Amino acid sequence: MRNLFQEVWESVRRNKLRTALTGFAVAWGLFMLIVLLGIGNGLRHSTEANMGDISVNVMEVWGGRTSVPYDGLQEGRRIRIDETDVRITAGPDFADVIDEVAPTISQSGIRVSYGKRSLATTLEGVTPEFSAMNKIQILEGRFLNEKDMAGKRKVAVVSSRDAENLLDGSTDYAQLVGRRVRTDSGISLLVVGVFKVDRSSMGASFYVPYATLRGIYAKGQYVDDITFTFHGLASEEENEAFENRYRAILNTRHRADPTDVTAVRVFNRFRQSLMMDKGMNLLNVGLWIIGLFTLLSGIVGVSNIMLITVKERTHEFGIRKAIGATPGALIKLIIAEAVSITGVFGYLGMIAGMAVCEVVNLVLGKNSMSVMGEEFRGIVDPTVGVDVALEATLLLIVAGTVAGLIPAWKAARVRPIEALRAD
Amino acid sequence: MLIDLKDINKTYNNGQPLHVLKGVTLGIEAGEFVSIMGASGSGKSTLLNILGILDNYDTGEYRLDGKLIKDLSERQGADYRNRMIGFIFQSFNLISFKTAVENVELPLFYQGVSRRKRHALAMEYLDRLGLKDWASHYPNEMSGGQKQRVAIARALITHPRIILADEPTGALDSKTSVEVMDLLAQLNREEKVTMIIVTHDPTVAEKTRRTIRIKDGIIEE
Numbered sequence: 001m002r003n004l005f006q007e008v009w010e011s012v013r014r015n016k017l018r019t020a021l022t023g024f025a026v027a028w029g030l031f032m033l034i035v036l037l038g039i040g041n042g043l044r045h046s047t048e049a050n051m052g053d054i055s056v057n058v059m060e061v062w063g064g065r066t067s068v069p070y071d072g073l074q075e076g077r078r079i080r081i082d083e084t085d086v087r088i089t090a091g092p093d094f095a096d097v098i099d100e101v102a103p104t105i106s107q108s109g110i111r112v113s114y115g116k117r118s119l120a121t122t123l124e125g126v127t128p129e130f131s132a133m134n135k136i137q138i139l140e141g142r143f144l145n146e147k148d149m150a151g152k153r154k155v156a157v158v159s160s161r162d163a164e165n166l167l168d169g170s171t172d173y174a175q176l177v178g179r180r181v182r183t184d185s186g187i188s189l190l191v192v193g194v195f196k197v198d199r200s201s202m203g204a205s206f207y208v209p210y211a212t213l214r215g216i217y218a219k220g221q222y223v224d225d226i227t228f229t230f231h232g233l234a235s236e237e238e239n240e241a242f243e244n245r246y247r248a249i250l251n252t253r254h255r256a257d258p259t260d261v262t263a264v265r266v267f268n269r270f271r272q273s274l275m276m277d278k279g280m281n282l283l284n285v286g287l288w289i290i291g292l293f294t295l296l297s298g299i300v301g302v303s304n305i306m307l308i309t310v311k312e313r314t315h316e317f318g319i320r321k322a323i324g325a326t327p328g329a330l331i332k333l334i335i336a337e338a339v340s341i342t343g344v345f346g347y348l349g350m351i352a353g354m355a356v357c358e359v360v361n362l363v364l365g366k367n368s369m370s371v372m373g374e375e376f377r378g379i380v381d382p383t384v385g386v387d388v389a390l391e392a393t394l395l396l397i398v399a400g401t402v403a404g405l406i407p408a409w410k411a412a413r414v415r416p417i418e419a420l421r422a423d
Numbered sequence: 424m425l426i427d428l429k430d431i432n433k434t435y436n437n438g439q440p441l442h443v444l445k446g447v448t449l450g451i452e453a454g455e456f457v458s459i460m461g462a463s464g465s466g467k468s469t470l471l472n473i474l475g476i477l478d479n480y481d482t483g484e485y486r487l488d489g490k491l492i493k494d495l496s497e498r499q500g501a502d503y504r505n506r507m508i509g510f511i512f513q514s515f516n517l518i519s520f521k522t523a524v525e526n527v528e529l530p531l532f533y534q535g536v537s538r539r540k541r542h543a544l545a546m547e548y549l550d551r552l553g554l555k556d557w558a559s560h561y562p563n564e565m566s567g568g569q570k571q572r573v574a575i576a577r578a579l580i581t582h583p584r585i586i587l588a589d590e591p592t593g594a595l596d597s598k599t600s601v602e603v604m605d606l607l608a609q610l611n612r613e614e615k616v617t618m619i620i621v622t623h624d625p626t627v628a629e630k631t632r633r634t635i636r637i638k639d640g641i642i643e644e
Contacts, residue, residue: 003532010520319516322477323577324505324533327497412497416477416504419516420468420589 008337011309022305023345026298026399030346030392033291034353034384038360040287042382044280049380056273057233058133059243061089061250062225064265070257079254079263082221089226093249097230097242102129103223105213111184112206114166114176121162121205123183125213133227136207141177141193148192148209156181156189157207159197187216230270239271295395299342299403306338306407310414317411318418327412334411338404339397346396350389357383424486425584425617426451426474431483433469443469444480445640451619453584456611458620458628461637468589470637471621475508475587476500488584505533509578509616513590515570517562517577524549524558527576534581548576552606568599575606579614586610588620592627604630 012019063079083103088094090101108122130136131143139160148155158166158181163173166181173194180188189208213219233239243266248258256263310317317330364379426449433444443466451457461467472478473485476492485492487507495503509530510516517526524545531541549558552572562570571591578586588607592600608630611618620631628634636643 003538014520315516316518319518320529320533321501322475322504322510322516323530324501324581326501326533329533416500417472419510420472420477420512 004332004336005340007333008340011313011337012341015309018305018308019341022298022301023341023348025301026295026342026396027345027349027352029291029295029298030349030396031353031356032294033288033392034350034388035356036287036291037284037384037388038353038357038382039379040280040284041384042360042379043283045380045382047276047280056270057231058227058229058269059246060225060227060267060269061085061246062265063254064262066256066260067262068257068260070260071255073255077256079256080222081226081250081254081264082223084221085250085253085264086223086226088249088253089228089246094246097232099229099231100129100133101226101228102127102133103210103226104130105210105217105219105222105224107213107217110206112162112166112181112189113184114179114181117166117168119162119165123156123206123208123213125210125219126207127210129229130207130227133229137196139194139196140173141191143193143195144207144209149211152211152215153209154187154189154212155192155209157193157195158191159205160194161197162205163191163194233270236271236274239268239274243268243271292395295399298345299399302338302341302400302403303406305341306334306404307410309337310334310407310411313411314414314418315421317414318416318421321414321416322419330411330414331408334408335401335404338407339400342400342403343393343396346392346399350392354384354389424450425453425455425488426619427484427486428473429484429486431470431473431480431485433466433473433478433480443640444473446483447637447640447642449635449642451617453617454611454615456608456618456632457635458622458631458633459635459637460622460625460628462623465637466640467621467623467637471587471589471619474585474619475510476503501533505530506581507584509581509583509586511571511574511578511586511588511591513593515562515567515574515594517570517573519562522559522561523554523565523573526562526573527580530577530581544580545576548580549573552576566599567595568602571595571599571603572606575603575610579610579616583616585617585619588618590622590624591620592622592624600624600627 061081063081066073066075066077066079069075086101086103089098105125106122107125109120110123111118111120126144127149128144128146136143138157141157143157144155147153158176160171160173163176164171167173167175176191177193178191180190182188189206195207230242233242244259247261247264247266250264251258251260254263317325320330360379360382364382428447428449431444431447432442435441435443447466447470459467459470469478473480476487476495479494487503492503504510517523518529521529524542527545527548528541531544536544546555546558549555552575554569554572554576557565557569557573562573565573586607591607592603595603604627607618607620610616618631620627622628634644
C-alpha cells in the first residue's frame with residue numbers, strides 16, 4: 001500500500017499544475033453536490049420547522065356539497081355536519097383509531113371593545129382538547145378548561161394579534177388577562193389567556209368555550225367542523241382506507257353517496273405531511289442527480305488526464321513490464337492514481353461545500369421572513385450529515401475507479417518491447 | 424541446455440509481410456558468455472526479443488531451462504522475465520524519477536519482497552558495483568558508465584539465470600565500454616550467470632568466449 005501511494009505521489013508531483021487543474025473539476029463537482037444537498041436539507045428543515053407547530057396525526061371534517069346524485073337527491077346539495085356526527089366520530093365505530101374529538105363552531109363579524117379600543121373578530125367555540133391538537137401556544141394566562149365548558153362560562157382566550165390591538169399596541173399581554181371585554185351584542189367576556197397566533201389558526205381570534213358560544217348564538221345541533229386525533233395509521237394506504245370508511249358512514253347518514261369526497265369533507269394532515277415528505281425525497285433525488293452530473297465532468301477530466309499520463313509513461317511501463325511488472329500491477333498503479341486524485345480533490349470540494357453550508361447556516365439560517373405577521377424561515381440548518389460524507393466517500397472511490405479504468409486498461413496493454421525503443 | 428531454440432520463425436506483418444527470422448536453431452549452455460553479432464536488419468534484435476520473452480514467435484520451439492516458452496499469458500511472461508532474465512539496455516532504461524537504489528529495488532518490488540529487505544539487497548548490489556555513495560542520486564545526476572552499472576545491478580538483483588544485454592556499450596565511450604565489458608565478464612566468471620550480448624561492435628564481441636553471427640535471419644556461427 002505504502003509503495004503504491006509513493007508511486008502515485010511521485011507521478012502526481014511531476015505534474016502538479018495539470019493534476020491541480022483536473023482535480024479542481026472534481027472538487028467543484030463535489031462542492032456542488034454538497035451545497036445542493038445542503039440547500040435541499042435546508043428546505044426540508046424549514047418545512048419541518050414551519051410545520052412544527054401543527055399536530056400531524058389530526059384530521060379535520062366539515063360539510064361540503066354533494067357532487068353526485070344519491071338516494072333520489074340531486075347533486076349540489078349542501079351538507080351540514082352536526083353533533084350527531086360528533087358523537088358518531090367519538091363513538092364505538094372508530095374507537096380503534098380515533099382518540100380525541102373536538103367540535104368547533106364559530107361566529108364571525110363580532111365587534112369586541114376594551115376601553116376605548118374595539119375591533120372586529122371571530123369567536124371560535126372550541127373544547128379544551130383543541131389546544132393540544134393545534135398546538136396552541138399560551139403566552140399569558142391559560143387555555144379553556146373543563147370547568148369553563150361545564151359552567152358555560154363567558155371566558156375567552158385572545159390571540160396575541162387582537163390583544164395587541166386592544167392594548168393599543170402594547171405587547172404586555174398580562175395587562176389584558178383577568179379583564180373583561182365587551183361584544184357589540186352586550187356580552188361581557190372574561191379574558192383568561194392570550195395565545196400566540198400561527199398559521200394554523202389564521203382567522204381565529206377569540207377562543208371561547210364551545211358550550212358558551214352555542215348557547216349565546218343559538219347554534220342548534222350544527223357544528224362548523226370536527227377535529228380529531230388518531231393513531232395506528234402508518235402508511236398512506238391505511239390512511240386512505242380509514243378516510244374512506246369514515247366518509248362512507250357519515251355520507252350515508254347525510255344521504256350522500258358513500259364515496260362522494262365533496263359531501264363530508266375530510267382533511268388529513270398526516271397524509272399531507274406524507275406527501276410533503278415524498279416531495280422532499282424527490283427533490284433530494286433530483287439534487288443528487290444534478291450533483292452527480294456535475295461530478296461526471298470532473299471524472300471525465302481525470303480519465304482524460306490519466307490517458308495522457310499513460311501515453312507519456314508508455315516507455316516507462318515497457319521497462320517495468322520487461323523487468324517483471326504484471327498487467328495487474330500496472331492497472332493497480334493507474335487506478336490508485338485516479339482514485340487518489342478524485343479522492344483528495346473530492347474531499348477538498350466536500351470540505352469547501354460543507355464550509356459554505358455552515359456559513360449559509362450562520363448567515364441565512366437565523367434570518368426569517370415575516371409573512372402576514374408570521375415568522376417564516378426560508379432555510380433552516382442547510383448542512384449535510386455524516387451519512388452524506390460517507391456516501392460521498394464511497395462515490396469518490398467508485399468515481400476514481402471508473403475514471404481510471406480505460407487508462408489502466410491502456411497501461412496494461414503496453415508491450416514490454418517498448419522498453420527497447422530508444423527515446 | 425539452458426536456451427534451446429529449434430527452427431524459430433518470425434514474420435512481421437506491417438503492411439508487407441517481413442520474414443525476419445528464418446528457422447533459427449541455437450543452443451546456449453548455462454554459464455556461457457556469448458555475443459550475437461549482426462548488421463542492423465539482420466534480425467538480431469528480434470532474436471533478443473524472443474529470447475527475453477518480450478515478443479512472440481510464429482513457429483518453432485523455444486525452451487528456457489527446459490520449459491517451453493510459447494503462448495504464455497502476460498502474467499506468466501512477466502513472471503519468467505522477472506525470475507529468469509535480467510535485462511541490460513543500450514539506453515540504460517532507468518526510471519528517471521527514481522533514485523539509483525529505487526531503480527535497483529524495482530524487480531524485487533514486483534516479486535513482492537518486503538521494503539526493508541529489498542532496500543538492503545539493492546544497497547548490497549550497488550556497493551559491489553562501487554556505487555554505494557550514489558544510491559540516493561537520480562539517473563540524470565550520474566554518468567553513462569554509472570547508469571549502466573546501476574542497470575547491471577538491477578539486472579542482477581533477482582539472481583537471474585540469463586542476462587540479456589542489448590548493445591550495453593552502445594551509449595558509452597571506449598574507456599567506459601571496456602570497464603563495463605570487464606564487469607560483465609567478471610560477473611559471468613564469478614556468478615556463473617549466462618551472459619548474452621547483442622552487439623555490432625567487434626571489440627565487444629572479442630571479449631566474449633563465443634560469437635554467434637546472424638545475417639538475414641539465419642545463424643552462421
